Amino acid sequence: MHNDIEKVVISEEEIQARVNELGAQLTRDYEGKKPLVICVLKGAFIFMADLVKRIEVPMEMDFMAVSSYGASTESSGVVRILKDLDVSVEDRDVLIVEDIIDTGLTLSYLINILEGRKAASIKVVTLFDKPARRSANMEADYKGFVLPDEFIVGYGLDYAEEYRNLPYIGVLKPHIYSK
């Protein structure tokens, strides 16, 4: 285990098993369709890579990078698009792949944007859901794990851009935050 990690919250095996289940469910639900699967960078990139291998329907993929305005760790709800999609979402069945939903503000803003661009349908799959601090009226259509309000890292999720490469989900030792 990485030296900075206090405890492992979800093991690599548990994540893989749940990702396989989500993939099977999405395969059934998108049968006969050709979804446009959108990865929200950076946090969702590992989940995206593992999940799409388990969705056995024809699909296209695109990537979008967003960031909340301001330096605060709290989501402001105003999202800045750092990298926009390359392809049009018009008349497409869009599946947004997110790492984690906390307040829900980032995602509700993103959905607003894509609705304005006339997607045929928009669904959200998130690997992690932290409902405790939800302020936007926002529920994912598919979720991997519901977690308490605790800051997690690993499997794509970072603290100050570190720890994304950990294959499990963990909580950092408290002294890391006071560095």
Ligand code: XMP
């Ligand atoms: P919302 O708008 O739903 O923001 O409040 C979701 C975004 O906040 C980040 N986030 C986390 N990142 N560990 C992380 O590494 C966490 O526990 C965590 N909680 C929220 C993340 O970027 C997510 O997309």
Ligand code: MG
């Ligand atoms: Mg994110």
